[in-house]
Every structure is written in C-alpha cells, then in structure tokens.
Amino acid sequence: MSIEYPGGFGKTTLAKMLYNDKAVEAHFDKRIWVYVSANFDAETVAKAILESFNQYTSGSTLSHMLVEINTHTKGKKFLLVLDDVWEDS
Incomplete structure (x- = not known):
C-alpha cells in the first residue's frame, strides 16, 4: 500500500x-x-x-544483504515503511 499526496499533507x-x-x-x-x-x-x-535486525555487517555486498534480509523475513509477517520516497519526473 502506498500513501501518495503532495508534501506537507501529513x-x-x-x-x-x-x-x-x-x-x-x-x-x-x-x-x-x-x-x-x-x-x-x-x-x-x-x-x-x-540494521533493524541487528544483522548488518560492514562491507557486505547488496546481493549478500538481500540474502540476509530474505533469511530474516522468510515466513514472517513484516511491515516495511519506506518514508519520503520521491518519484522521478
């Protein structure tokens, strides 16, 4: 689900x-x-x-981080909020 509206609307x-x-x-x-x-x-x-799982290791590649995220979220219900995402125009 996304919440989209101009800036300043809460x-x-x-x-x-x-x-x-x-x-x-x-x-x-x-x-x-x-x-x-x-x-x-x-x-x-x-x-x-x-970092929210206290599992970040400095120097990890993106692919390694994605595997780790999958390990920690697989089979679990999780809420991920990405705040202040901008759309390219």
Whole structure:
C-alpha cells in the first residue's frame, strides 16, 4: 500500500500513527521504518533493514544483504515503511 499526496499533507504523520498502533504492532512479527529521501539507494535501504535486525555487517555486498534480509523475513509477517520516497519526473 502506498500513501501518495503532495508534501506537507501529513503522510509521514499518518504512517507513524499506523506504524505505532498497538493492533498493527501485534499483527506483524517485525516492523521496519526506513527513511529514503530523494536519493534512493538500494544498498542504503538494505543496510537499514538489516540494521533493524541487528544483522548488518560492514562491507557486505547488496546481493549478500538481500540474502540476509530474505533469511530474516522468510515466513514472517513484516511491515516495511519506506518514508519520503520521491518519484522521478
């Protein structure tokens, strides 16, 4: 699901309210919040996800990080919020 609207309309506030809701917290095995911004970088996002599992190893390649993410999320319900993602125009 995505929340899309122009800047300043409270998208992040709404997402934080949902993310921190007790029912949402109870529903998911893991909740992960990653701030992305205009300069999307897959390695940075993967690193942030692994850091949420306390599993990031410095110098890991993107492919290794993706395998690790799969290991930690396989068979689990997780909520991943990518905050402040920009669309190229």
